[in-house]
Amino acid sequence: MILQKLKGTWIPLVAIGFGLLAGAIIMLLFGYNPIQGYIALWNGAFENPYFTGETIRLMTPYILSGLAVAFAFRSGLLNIGVEGQVFVGWLAAVWVGTAFSLPAFIHLPLAILAAAVAGGLWGFVPGYLKAKYQVHEVIITIMMNYIALYSTNAIIRNVLTDQGERTDYIAESASLKSAWLTELMEFSNIHFGIILAIFSALFYWYFIEKTKYGFELKAVGFNRDASKYAGMSVKRSIIMSMVISGGFAGLAGAMEGLGTFGYMSLQNSFTNIGFDGIAIALLGGNTAIGVILASGLFGVLKNGALNMPTSAGVPHELVDIITALIIFFVAASYMIILFREQIISMYHKLKHKLSNISSKEGK
Amino acid sequence: MKKRNFLVTLFLSFTLILAACGTSDEGNADGDSGEEKNCEPSDDAINVAMVTDVGGVDDKSFNQSAWEGLQAYGEEYCLEEDEHYDYAQSTQDADYEPNLNRLTGQDYELVYGIGYKLTEAIEKVAGQNPDTNYALVDEVASEMDNLTSITFKEHQGSFLVGVAAALKTESNQVGFVGGVDSPLINKFEVGFEAGVKSIDPSIEVDVRYAESFDDAGKGRQIANSMYNSGVDIIYHAAGGAGNGVFSEAKDIKTNDPESYVWVIGVDRDQYDEGTVTVDGTDYNVTFTSMVKRVDIAVQDVAERMMEGDFPGGENIEYGLSDEGVSVADTNEEAYTEEIATAVSEWEQKIIDGELDIPSTHDELEEFLNNL
Incomplete structure (x- = not known):
């Protein structure tokens, strides 16, 4: 059976297909043309260099937040705190970007490093508490999100500005943007962060697949007790996993601070970069290449969806439902696995019955 | 066996629901197309569009009010929604610029940015597209010939x-x-x-x-x-x-x-x-x-542009004297x-x-x- 042979990779693809189909049905039900709708979605993401650039820009932090979640997943931890780690990374990057004036080859790496360290520290706290006191990381990271949200707001208001709404622009030397790239993409906000994101994905792959530490992380993820029995330091693995995961998240924040915006403004609520990262990691099967592809899908969906109301007349609410459906089907891919198994077992039963009948007839 | 019966029932009910939705929907569609306008769009009317901030167009506040202004403008000059006037909704701060650029690319002649959060985005987009006019509501933008600021007292x-x-x-x-x-x-x-x-x-x-x-x-x-x-x-x-x-x-x-x-x-x-x-x-x-009559202000700026008098580089402040702000007296019992x-x-x-x-x-x- 073909179904049995195709494992892993086909599930997200089928899920996306189901999602698009469900979205099309919804559009039909409400009297909109789904083909026009999806053309608008596609055009919104790729119509010209500007929108392509914007899609890549949108995808950049998603790659990093997806990697962050995936990294923690690999060692059996659920890092819900990517959102908060993005905030502190963003703030740290902008802080370094505005406070110093240095040559670009020092300033930019320093700002990026600051973001990674800040995110890593934010990940260290839940990691440490988990390792030392078995406090569940989900609770801590959720709480840390709020601490990050409100403290970064307070710091922007009282430290970086005088009761201002947003920080100053970062110095040119700390910016990930380049005039050359901006011009190439017709003034879109694309920046060199995408290269950093892809390097991070490479690093992720190398670390998880090729190093001793990566092997330990995975082992801890599979079975904590067995790893301990095998002489691995479970505590160290947990802390390291959360720190590196937080570091990735911090880099995602740096993408916003040093690339997209060039400043940080007061945030009313979460950016959803971190929460979407959970879906991206799931969709990407916690692999580096999977995360990149899933981020691409998210970038296309989010950016393209903005175009559906203005050029295909599909209302915003419906667009939200359609994108949510696609994500839903992806997240519910376990359901598809289950479905597949049922089909397989039904097929076997049927075959069994048929052979029974034929053997009886044979007699 | 039981399970299969259940699945069949589920499937049947689902198709029934789908069918029901389908018919009722057709009725709606007919109703919409039956609404014929018996007037012609004015020749000198301009195409206008707006970008909301993260509040969205149904925020029961100034985004909605601005959209009502555009709708009133459209009605007055017999314009078609989606063709002559439209809005784009932003769900996060990073959406402002793509939205402004998108509407600019769709040949709208005047694009509004609703809310002070769009200041940076509209200044940048206005600088890059000198042939399109822009208006920022609620904040004074830097001076540009194709950008006007609408504020209220x-x-x-x-x-x-x-x-x-x-x-x-x-x-x-x-x-x-x-x-x-x-x-x-x-x-x-x-x-x-x-x-x-x-x-x-x-x-x-x-x-x-x-x-x-x-x-x-x-x-x-x-x-x-x-x-x-x-x-x-x-x-x-x-x-x-x-x-x-x-x-x-x-x-x-x-x-x-x-x-x-x-x-x-x-x-x-x-x-x-x-x-x-x-x-x-x-x-x-x-x-x-x-x-705060954002609607009046929005319509006013569009009409001024129609008359060839776009107040570029200016800050227009609407106050009590021009009905830009007023006090509601709807609750007569209390008020x-x-x-x-x-x-x-x-x-x-x-x-x-x-x-x-x-x-x-x-x-x-x-x-x-x-x-």
Whole structure:
């Protein structure tokens, strides 16, 4: 059976297909043309260099937040705190970007490093508490999100500005943007962060697949007790996993601070970069290449969806439902696995019955 | 066997639902297409579009008001939605620029950015597209020939609702809930306080900020503690967070219809937000609203551009005298004629220039010292 042979990779693809189909049905039900709708979605993401650039820009932090979640997943931890780690990374990057004036080859790496360290520290706290006191990381990271949200707001208001709404622009030397790239993409906000994101994905792959530490992380993820029995330091693995995961998240924040915006403004609520990262990691099967592809899908969906109301007349609410459906089907891919198994077992039963009948007839 | 029956039933009911939806929908579609317009779009009308901030077009506040302005403009000149006028909704700060660029690319001649959050984005896009005109609502943008700024004298309207609140309060305590502590929202706060103190300097004004424009929970929390401390009228300038103030007041009213709690709405006439029904009797907790006529301003700028008089590089400030701000009198039971008369007397003074309303904390201090 073909179904049995195709494992892993086909599930997200089928899920996306189901999602698009469900979205099309919804559009039909409400009297909109789904083909026009999806053309608008596609055009919104790729119509010209500007929108392509914007899609890549949108995808950049998603790659990093997806990697962050995936990294923690690999060692059996659920890092819900990517959102908060993005905030502190963003703030740290902008802080370094505005406070110093240095040559670009020092300033930019320093700002990026600051973001990674800040995110890593934010990940260290839940990691440490988990390792030392078995406090569940989900609770801590959720709480840390709020601490990050409100403290970064307070710091922007009282430290970086005088009761201002947003920080100053970062110095040119700390910016990930380049005039050359901006011009190439017709003034879109694309920046060199995408290269950093892809390097991070490479690093992720190398670390998880090729190093001793990566092997330990995975082992801890599979079975904590067995790893301990095998002489691995479970505590160290947990802390390291959360720190590196937080570091990735911090880099995602740096993408916003040093690339997209060039400043940080007061945030009313979460950016959803971190929460979407959970879906991206799931969709990407916690692999580096999977995360990149899933981020691409998210970038296309989010950016393209903005175009559906203005050029295909599909209302915003419906667009939200359609994108949510696609994500839903992806997240519910376990359901598809289950479905597949049922089909397989039904097929076997049927075959069994048929052979029974034929053997009886044979007699 | 049981399981299969269940699946069949599920499938059948699903198709039935689908079929039902399908037919009812066709009816709707027919209804829509049957609506023929019996006029021709004017030749000199321009194509206009707007980009909302993260509040969205149905925020019951200034985004919605701006869209109503565009709709009114479209109706007046017999234009088609989606073709001659349209809006793009932003769900996060990073959406502003792509949205502005998208509408620019779709050949709209005038694109509005609604809300001060779009300042950086609209300045950048206006700089890159000199052939399209832009207008920013609620903030003064840097000077460019194709960019105009629309602001309002919110302090004037806030002053008048302050006067009304001072005349209405029984506990001599009133409250103000702001969105984010910023120069814009300070105008509301300062004007309101000046109005209250002009009537009776002994009335306490409790000022608090939700630090958010969309967190209704936060607004509700603040309203709860204010009402508990004896405040009986709250003026909110907090967008979506202000909806929490309404729900808290309505809750109190539901529990005890005799309670004396009021909310003063903002931006639009929020009378409808305040309705509450207890045991078959209708109540309304909206005392009045400080109405900011974003719709009038938006339509006005579009018409000026039609006439070839686009106010590029200028900051147009709409105030009491040009109906840019006003006080709603929809709740006639609460907003009595006595109060209305007093308010219009003060209004006349402001229009005549006899009275300068403070708009910053420093000016308020000076104003209070001169009382």
